[in-house]
Amino acid sequence: MNNQPILRVDRLSKSFRGLHAITGLSFAIQPGSITSIIGPNGAGKSTLFNLVTGYLAPSAGQIWFQGRLITGMPTNRIAERGIARAFQIARPFRDLSVFDNVRIGSLFGKAGPRDVAATTARAMQLAAIAHLADRPASALTVGQLRHLEVARAIATRADLLLADEPCAGLNPTETAAMIDVLRRIRASGVTILLVEHDMPSVMEVSDRLLVLDAGRLIADGSPSDVANNPQVIEAYLGSTEPEDTESQTAEPAIRQGSKI
Amino acid sequence: MKRDQVLAVLACAALMAAAPILLPPFYIRVGQLMLYSAALGVAWSILGGFAGYASFGHAAFIGVGAFAAGLVEDRFSTLPPPLLLGFGLAVGGVACAALSAAIAYPILRLRGTFFAIAMLGVSHVCAELNNNLDFLQGSLGLNFPVVTPESIAPETFYYELCLFTGCAVLAVAWQIRRSRFGAGLLSIREDEDTARMLGVPTERYKRIAFVVSAVLTGLLGVIYAHSLGYITTDSVYRDDTNLNLIVFSLLGGMGTLFGPVIGAFLLVFVTQVVLGRLLDFHLFATGLLLVILVLAAPGGVLGFARTFSFRRRANAE
Known part of the structure; x- marks a missing residue:
């Protein structure tokens, strides 16, 4: 049973009034991994997260979490199963302190027995914001808010963390700190599904990359495989034909991590 | 709320319970209105302050509770008074629970201003029905049986009753919080x-x-109706109540436990005692006071106190 994927998406489609945000998407995530989803703007990454968390209902297809079908379940029930999300634009409970923000995560979230005080403390520790516990959330910097977002999500004792661009807008030091946090979270046994535009971070932290373009999966593999995949380069930088030279100049651009 | 805060509240309540011995009847009535308003404010705050669903129509529950209790008590007026009051409270509470549970699903899908306005609509619809359905006796008026023991002055009795109920509502809100x-x-x-x-x-x-908020409001409506002795639609479905419930929290501190208590005490005291004699002037002055307070202290009295102590601490460091 150990080979059972923690998340399995099966022929998932979502269209908004004829606009196909996601078309026939299938993949499976193994427990304990960090998988990154990359793709140009509008590729369907955020839509995918909205579908997995139940915020949107798919037009077709199924989502399985730990062997159980979760499509069509209300968002809070999916959270009770053990999926948490950290938003791209941090959405803290502004009037509450950092501690209270994280505490709400540990009061709710995954169903089952809980030790609220211990979980809250551990989540703040993992996300490296324990020293900010008494600050009001409204007083945090953008970088700190991202950490709070992650802390609150893992305080739910989730088995799967959906992290939506946790490094966007952070400076290199902050990005390194966030990568470190993600690594520690994975080491604590949480599977991570990451959407991230910051290519160096993605390359560094991911076990596997899924590349979406226009709602379809165009590549799936280890970071180095994907970075050399001509289809991916084309999706990011436009068609390479007829000159072959363009693709060669494009490839290092991805490696070196221009933000896409 | 810490342990010493609980003790402080209990001490205040004990002092207030003893106050009618010293106060003239007018001030006992003012005190009763303060306690009743504070209790309503706290009941409102469970939904409006804690969950952020600011209702602009909670008078609906005062009215429904009062009329449901009054109509039933009228039928059973031969029962002994304490039993009758208890019966009335039960009926008023159940009626409010039924009404709120029935409208909860559709109305709570609305957020912010839309919810507030929809609740105002609920309050007005209930008032209209109450006025126009003959068996509800809204336009004719409804007499409440006397439940005050003969040994106690009515104003003292209702003062103490409001004090007790207010403490109970506060305890419920505290436990929820x-x-x-x-x-x-x-x-x-x-x-x-x-x-x-x-x-x-x-x-x-x-x-x-x-x-929960509706039921507590309904219970308070039943007590208020008894204190009036005779009610029509207009005496319980009041738009100034609808408005004041928001104002109490705004003044005292939105979403806090004691905010509505402070706000209600402040507003009732100012309007009844300070401005009570300036009949033509007092609505204008109340409005002005509100504008000034909300501009100067958007977080209410408690919010103001908090930023003040925060600043002082920051200066000390």
């Missing part, structure tokens, strides 16, 4: 979608908060 349920309500106020994403059963929690 410190529970998991209360934390869920706060998260709904802050960001409902995020709350749901964290596993808070937002729909269920909102409905429970709505029903």
Whole structure:
């Protein structure tokens, strides 16, 4: 049973009034991994997260979490199963302190027995914001808010963390700190599904990359495989034909991590 | 609320319970109105302050509670007075629970201003029905049987009753505030979608908060109606009550436990005692006072005190 994927998406489609945000998407995530989803703007990454968390209902297809079908379940029930999300634009409970923000995560979230005080403390520790516990959330910097977002999500004792661009807008030091946090979270046994535009971070932290373009999966593999995949380069930088030279100049651009 | 805070509240309540011995009847009535208003403010705050669903129509529950109790007590007026009051409270509470549970699902799908206005509509619809359905006797008026023991002056009796009920409502709100349920309500106020994403059963929690708030408001309506002795539609379905319930929290501190208490005490005292003699002037002055207070202290009295002490601490460091 150990080979059972923690998340399995099966022929998932979502269209908004004829606009196909996601078309026939299938993949499976193994427990304990960090998988990154990359793709140009509008590729369907955020839509995918909205579908997995139940915020949107798919037009077709199924989502399985730990062997159980979760499509069509209300968002809070999916959270009770053990999926948490950290938003791209941090959405803290502004009037509450950092501690209270994280505490709400540990009061709710995954169903089952809980030790609220211990979980809250551990989540703040993992996300490296324990020293900010008494600050009001409204007083945090953008970088700190991202950490709070992650802390609150893992305080739910989730088995799967959906992290939506946790490094966007952070400076290199902050990005390194966030990568470190993600690594520690994975080491604590949480599977991570990451959407991230910051290519160096993605390359560094991911076990596997899924590349979406226009709602379809165009590549799936280890970071180095994907970075050399001509289809991916084309999706990011436009068609390479007829000159072959363009693709060669494009490839290092991805490696070196221009933000896409 | 810490232990010493609980003790402080109990001490205040004990002092207030003894106050009627010293006060002239007029001030006892003012005190009764303060306590009644504070209790209403706290009941309103369970939904409006904690969960952020500011209702602009809670007078509906005062009216429904009062008329349901009055109509039933009229039928059973031969029962002994304490039993009759208890019976009336039970009927008023059940009626409000039924009404709020019935409208909870559709109305709580609305957010912010839309919810507030829809509740105002509920209040007006109830008032109209109450006025126009003959068996409800809204336009004719309804007499309440006397339940005051003969040994106690009525104003003292209702003062003490409001004090007791107010403490009970505050205790309910306090227990909610410190529970998991209360934390869920706060998260709904802050960001409902995020709350749901964290596993808070937002729909269920909102409905429970709505029903609890409505029932407590209804019970207070029953007591208020008894203190008046005779009510018509206009004496319980009052738009100034609808408005004041929001004002209490705004003045004292939105979403806090004691905010509505402070706000109600302040507003009732100012309008009844300070401005009571300036009949033509007092609505204008109340309005002006409100504008000044809200501009000067958007977080209410408690919010103001908090920023003040925060600044002082920052200066000390």
